Every structure is written in structure tokens, then in C-alpha cells.
């Protein structure tokens with residue numbers, strides 16, 4: 001592997017990511033793990049488990065390095081970087097956001113849902129309650145196909161993404177795959193709000209049963225966004241048991257008639273809901 005660790009792609013919770021090159025040619029991303037990693041003794045078995053997962057929407061682990069305290073993971077290099085870069089209006093301004101069409105956003109959401117569903121169905125999913133999904137960890141390849149990265153590393157170094165309420169309030173349910181469903185719903189909200197005013201659409205138009213008006217969207221795109229909003233509202237329900245499974249989410253996103261489905265109830269505000277549970 002050829003790399004002089006000069007081309008830094010970024011720094012994450014687990015360490016620093018560099019761009020490198022395999023001798024045979026393709027560029028790679030090398031994630032140098034910090035020494036402070038917890039449960040480091042689990043690294044070899046985790047690498048074996050991660051290497052056995054194959055899905056078009058998961059970032060494929062193509063190699064690893066482990067010697068003494070040094071550990072590194074090698075992945076394909078993703079030329080379009082992370083989804084976060086495209087959808088964060090706060091950090092980067094709207095010009096970046098609008099470079100993704102509604103269709104792009106819908107297809108990315110479908111790909112991410114397929115990747116999470118695969119993880120939940122896999123034997124790895126049986127041992128892991130949640131995978132910590134967030135827009136930083138969704139990388140886009142040259143065709144804007146999303147790849148979920150870092151999904152196994154939360155076993156070594158627990159971290160919270162769009163934290164589901166059950167992480168804080170045990171009374172509403174156990175932390176399970178439904179925490180990923182919640183994170184996925186928040187991700188959808190983030191994606192939609194990058195192009196539209198989600199507050200107004202979610203509350204005023206859709207929830208009131210009205211048709212949504214989205215500027216500069218075709219009829220097909222309007223349907224896609226409407227499905228994404230419905231799925232998002234279902235996924236961010238307060239109680240894990242009220243959220244759909246990732247398999248159900250996929251069914252809805254892939255269903256052409258899903259826009260006719262009933263709108264999920266508006267998710268209640270945490271403090272009110274928690275108060276209610278405490279009174280039960």
C-alpha cells in the first residue's frame with residue numbers, strides 16, 4: 001500500500017482518515033484508529049465479521065492492519081465524500097444542498113434503508129442492537145450510491161448519532177434496531193429539510209391531509225418526497241414499538257401507492273411524552 005499520510009480526508013471519533021493508493025492502482029481511504037480505542041482486543045474478530053458483510057449500500061472493508069497499538073482499516077475511496085456535506089445547510093450554505101435533486105435524495109434514502117435492513121437481517125445484526133446511523137457516515141460513490149460506513153465500529157467505541165429517546169429514557173423501551181429506525185427518520189428529516197421547509201410541509205399541509213406543494217418538483221418527485229415525509233414521521237415516533245421495522249420502511253419507500261397510506265401521528269415532544277409515561 002502506498003501512502004505517505006499527507007492527504008488527510010478528515011478526523012472522526014475513531015481516528016484520522018487519509019487518502020492512499022493500493023499498488024494495483026485504486027485510491028483507498030485508510031482509517032488510522034486511535035490508541036485510546038476501547039475493547040481493542042475485539043478488533044480481529046470485528047474485522048472478520050465486517051469483512052463478511054457484502055452489500056452495495058455498505059462501505060466494503062477491503063483490508064486492515066494491526067500491529068502493537070497500531071490499527072488501521074482500509075476502504076474504497078469515495079470521491080463524493082459524505083452525505084452530510086450535501087445536506088447540511090447550516091454549515092455550508094444552500095448552494096451545496098441544491099446540487100442534489102429530489103430524485104437523488106429519494107434514491108439515497110432508499111439505498112440507506114436497504115443497507116440498514118441488510119445489517120438488521122445479518123447475523124452481525126443479531127449481536128448488535130444498533131449501528132449508529134448519521135449523515136457523516138453515509139458516503140457517496142461516483143454515481144451518488146450511498147454506502148454506510150463505520151457501522152461495526154460502534155461495538156468498539158460506543159457513540160450516539162441521532163440519539164433515539166430510549167437512550168435517555170429507559171421507561172419507553174429497550175435500545176434495539178428501532179434506534180436505527182429513529183436515526184433513519186431523523187436522517188430523512190435532515191435530507192428533506194435541505195430542499196424544503198419541512199416544518200411547514202409536515203405540520204401544516206401533510207398532517208392536515210392537504211396536498212403538498214414543493215417548488216420546482218415534478219409530480220414524480222413530489223410523490224417521492226411525500227413518501228419520505230411519511231416514513232420519517234413513522235420512524236421518529238417516541239416509543240420504539242410504534243416505529244416500523246426497517247423492512248416495513250423499505251416496503252413503503254418502494255411502494256408506488258404509498259402516498260395514499262395514512263399519515264402517522266405527529267411525534268410528540270419528548271418532555272410532554274416522558275411526563276406522561278412517568279404518570280403511568
Ligand SMILES: Nc1ncnc2c1ncn2[C@@H]1O[C@H](COP(=O)(O)OP(=O)(O)OP(=O)(O)O)[C@@H](O)[C@H]1O
Pocket residue numbers: 009010011012013014015016017029031059075076077078079081082136137139149150
Ligand atoms: N471511504 C472514504 N472515502 C472518502 N472519504 C472518506 C472515507 N471514509 C471517511 N471519509 C472522510 O473522512 C472523514 C472522517 O471520517 P470518519 O468516518 O472517521 O469520521 P466521521 O464520519 O466524520 O465521524 P465519526 O467518527 O463520528 O463517525 C469524513 O469527512 C469522511 O467524509
